[in-house]
Amino acid sequence: MKPSRSPDAKATPAATAGGAAVLSAAVEQLSAAEPAKREVPKQLAELLEKIPTPDAAVVEEVFPKLAQGGPATVEKLIELVGGEFGDPRGVKPKFALHGLVHYASRPGADAQRKMIAETLAKQLAADHSDELKAFICRQLQLCGRPEEVPALAGLLASDRLCEPATQAMLAIGGQQATVALRDALPKATGRRVPTIIKALGRLTDRASAATIRTAAGDADRDVRLTAWYALGNMGDAASADLLLNAAETEAPYERTQATDACLLLGRRLAEAGAAKDAEKVFRQLLSRRQAAEDVHDRCAALEGLAEAIGTAAVDDVLAALDSSEQKYRHPAARTAVDLARSIRKNQPQQAAKLLNKVLDATPEEAVRQQAQILLGRAGR
Amino acid sequence: MSADTRNNRISRRRFLGTTTAAAAATIVPRHVLGGPEELAPSDTITYGVIGNGSRKDSGMGRWKCFRRIAVCDVDTKRIGGEPDNKTRYVDFRKMLERKDLDAVAIGTPPHWHALPCIAAAQAGKDVFCEKPMTKFIAEGRAVADACRRYGAVFQIGTFRRFGSQSTDNRANHKIIKHGLIEDLDGVVAMAGAKNRTGNPSLPRQEPIPETLDYELWLGPAPYKPYNADRVHYKNRFYWDYEGGDLTNFGAHSLDPVQWIYGKDETSPVLIDPGPRPWPQHPDAVGQFSWVECTYADGLKIVMTGGGHKSGYDRPKKKGSVGPDDLDPAARKRYDELPDPPPLVEFDEAVKTRQQAGGGAESSHRVSTLMNLANIAIRLGRKLRYDPVAEQIVGDEEANRFVNIPMRAPWHL
Numbered sequence: 001m002k003p004s005r006s007p008d009a010k011a012t013p014a015a016t017a018g019g020a021a022v023l024s025a026a027v028e029q030l031s032a033a034e035p036a037k038r039e040v041p042k043q044l045a046e047l048l049e050k051i052p053t054p055d056a057a058v059v060e061e062v063f064p065k066l067a068q069g070g071p072a073t074v075e076k077l078i079e080l081v082g083g084e085f086g087d088p089r090g091v092k093p094k095f096a097l098h099g100l101v102h103y104a105s106r107p108g109a110d111a112q113r114k115m116i117a118e119t120l121a122k123q124l125a126a127d128h129s130d131e132l133k134a135f136i137c138r139q140l141q142l143c144g145r146p147e148e149v150p151a152l153a154g155l156l157a158s159d160r161l162c163e164p165a166t167q168a169m170l171a172i173g174g175q176q177a178t179v180a181l182r183d184a185l186p187k188a189t190g191r192r193v194p195t196i197i198k199a200l201g202r203l204t205d206r207a208s209a210a211t212i213r214t215a216a217g218d219a220d221r222d223v224r225l226t227a228w229y230a231l232g233n234m235g236d237a238a239s240a241d242l243l244l245n246a247a248e249t250e251a252p253y254e255r256t257q258a259t260d261a262c263l264l265l266g267r268r269l270a271e272a273g274a275a276k277d278a279e280k281v282f283r284q285l286l287s288r289r290q291a292a293e294d295v296h297d298r299c300a301a302l303e304g305l306a307e308a309i310g311t312a313a314v315d316d317v318l319a320a321l322d323s324s325e326q327k328y329r330h331p332a333a334r335t336a337v338d339l340a341r342s343i344r345k346n347q348p349q350q351a352a353k354l355l356n357k358v359l360d361a362t363p364e365e366a367v368r369q370q371a372q373i374l375l376g377r378a379g380r
Numbered sequence: 381m382s383a384d385t386r387n388n389r390i391s392r393r394r395f396l397g398t399t400t401a402a403a404a405a406t407i408v409p410r411h412v413l414g415g416p417e418e419l420a421p422s423d424t425i426t427y428g429v430i431g432n433g434s435r436k437d438s439g440m441g442r443w444k445c446f447r448r449i450a451v452c453d454v455d456t457k458r459i460g461g462e463p464d465n466k467t468r469y470v471d472f473r474k475m476l477e478r479k480d481l482d483a484v485a486i487g488t489p490p491h492w493h494a495l496p497c498i499a500a501a502q503a504g505k506d507v508f509c510e511k512p513m514t515k516f517i518a519e520g521r522a523v524a525d526a527c528r529r530y531g532a533v534f535q536i537g538t539f540r541r542f543g544s545q546s547t548d549n550r551a552n553h554k555i556i557k558h559g560l561i562e563d564l565d566g567v568v569a570m571a572g573a574k575n576r577t578g579n580p581s582l583p584r585q586e587p588i589p590e591t592l593d594y595e596l597w598l599g600p601a602p603y604k605p606y607n608a609d610r611v612h613y614k615n616r617f618y619w620d621y622e623g624g625d626l627t628n629f630g631a632h633s634l635d636p637v638q639w640i641y642g643k644d645e646t647s648p649v650l651i652d653p654g655p656r657p658w659p660q661h662p663d664a665v666g667q668f669s670w671v672e673c674t675y676a677d678g679l680k681i682v683m684t685g686g687g688h689k690s691g692y693d694r695p696k697k698k699g700s701v702g703p704d705d706l707d708p709a710a711r712k713r714y715d716e717l718p719d720p721p722p723l724v725e726f727d728e729a730v731k732t733r734q735q736a737g738g739g740a741e742s743s744h745r746v747s748t749l750m751n752l753a754n755i756a757i758r759l760g761r762k763l764r765y766d767p768v769a770e771q772i773v774g775d776e777e778a779n780r781f782v783n784i785p786m787r788a789p790w791h792l
Contacts (some may be wrong), residue, residue: 086583
């Protein structure tokens with residue numbers, strides 16, 4: 001881009017040590033002009049021409065000035081980025097604005113980051129194109145904080161902008177983002193439904209569980225599958241039967257996704273200290289997945305069970321180590337080593353029993369070495 | 381062979397499960413028994429390709445025991461005919477429903493590596509995946525966890541690790557992996573890239589080719605308007621889909637180095653992006669000079685960007701050790717410890733249900749190394765990393781690159 005100099009910028013002094021304040025004043029002066037007459041002030045144009053640069057000294061010259069230019073400079077850069085992909089005039093401003101987001105988000109620069117995030121968020125209500133607003137959302141995905149959630153939530157009703165706004169809110173996380181997404185879910189339609197359900201699942205919002213349970217039987221496969229994931233990831237114990245039933249579906253891909261949601265639920269329950277609830281889920285899967293073609297599900301359920309109930313799973317793991325199915329026995333040997341490692345301080349005999357069995361169960365040298373080393377450390 | 385015949389073929393696992401009792405009483409023709417030029421069905425492992433690009437077998441052709449029975453690509457130009465959901469697929473989820481499929485080879489762009497890897501493991505398939513394994517760190521953790529959980533065999537599509545098994549390298553690996561030496565200050569310089577860049581002014585281009593399902597091509601990546609330069613290899617130079625030549629070629633260089641230096645189960649704690657053009661464009665990958673990654677034991681792995689003038693200029697010290705470098709106590713421990721287990725290649729691993737060399741966990745750590753380097757390059761600052769929590773320390777923005785939200789309905 002070859003920036004031209006505005007007549008209004010003639011009175012602007014050259015950038016000096018106090019150039020940042022001058023830059024801000026120049027940008028504000030230009031921004032007050034008619035949109036058609038808006039141009040790049042000379043100081044800003046000079047800074048834009050210097051980047052990107054391999055010279056760290058130039059970076060340290062340009063970005064403090066851009067940051068000190070304040071909201072007016074950020075708004076000017078947004079305007080210069082423009083709303084159309086590939087506009088060559090927007091390339092340097094895009095480098096600058098994106099670099100400014102990174103620069104101001106460095107540790108210890110929160111005042112700068114706050115100014116930029118606030119300015120970006122305000123622009124989401126301006127009369128910009130959807131593409132430009134999506135770009136702003138992606139910058140807020142990096143530098144936004146809960147203060148920017150209301151502005152982002154205002155885009156959740158837009159088919160084009162719901163996704164980038166939700167992604168920014170997911171990156172920000174926290175209660176404000178969760179509540180805003182929860183409130184938006186009943187009003188959502190079309191592709192916005194799985195977008196918001198998935199986000200609430202990732203944010204583990206159990207307050208949404210009842211609403212999401214109703215989506216678990218939706219006619220839209222994407223809605224159904226994201227609902228299963230969400231209920232599993234939020235560790236909603238009340239959804240256990242729903243998910244276990246879903247895992248019995250005949251449709252092969254859906255069956256794998258529902259099964260994975262069950263496993264996820266079991267792990268989340270175990271993490272929350274609900275070992276009994278977790279055990280129920282894993283044992284149900286173990287008993288329902290006895291066919292040879294389901295051996296991978298049994299592997300996963302056994303691993304989950306061992307992690308959830310520890311020593312109480314030793315007999316299950318020992319039985320798996322006796323299995324005639326190589327595809328079950330060998331992964332079980334890895335589970336056995338992990339279980340032995342976790343219980344060996346308190347239950348050394350049980351751990352040794354597992355490890356000795358591992359040596360009979362698998363030819364896998366890496367697993368056998370781990371067992372031998374653990375046995376050596378246990379003095380057996 | 382007709383599509384129906386292929387579709388009805390009994391997989392190796394089902395064959396083993398259903399024919400053992402009958403085998404003794406049956407006269408079996410030679411082509412079934414196998415011979416110098418014939419593989420018995422029991423030795424044949426079926427696979428499908430997801431992302432059927434220029435390498436039609438995604439590298440699986442090196443093993444005779446694998447037989448491709450299905451191809452899948454979001455661009456129907458690349459699947460050799462109209463999609464029929466029998467042997468030619470557009471949607472990998474449909475292909476994974478085939479029960480006669482033992483394994484998949486994944487040759488999609490890297491933003492589409494993690495999800496098919498995980499879905500394949502969930503469906504009980506083994507996975508051979510082109511490098512780099514994943515586009516961001518949390519994806520790699522999810523793939524490694526899924527493969528371990530479901531007992532899937534995984535191997536990454538680079539083989540230099542297998543060629544790095546010299547006596548000296550194995551000793552080096554054993555010493556460092558078991559922490560038998562302190563104050564290691566080795567530096568490994570890696571020329572890892574052609575350093576090609578993306579186009580920062582990529583315009584909207586219409587129409588989207590009729591053969592391409594662009595929505596599915598984007599998948600978990602943010603929506604961006606179509607341009608031919610975004611897809612079909614050139615995607616490598618846009619941050620949403622890959623990490624430039626650093627991740628494109630870096631995997632080849634770093635996979636054996638990570639093994640030799642005993643770092644398959646950990647990651648660096650300090651990442652210094654060195655001098656580099658900055659800022660990076662938000663969409664298009666730019667150049668880099670070098671990135672220095674330091675592990676907790678002091679070992680440094682350095683990635684240099686080929687083709688850039690500014691090379692790595694820090695002093696290079698001895699980077700390898702042998703048993704003779706150890707003090708007596710460490711030497712005694714060295715002699716007691718088992719030697720590194722042999723690396724098993726994918727074909728053998730699938731048949732014997734062992735983990736392959738270049739498995740999911742080590743490949744995740746290689747990807748982490750490269751992804752951390754790219755985060756530091758993009759942010760233009762040093763990073764501190766916790767290899768256990770797999771989080772960047774004290775830098776919230778940097779951590780937002782560790783687990784990037786995906787577009788729905790996709791999720792980890």
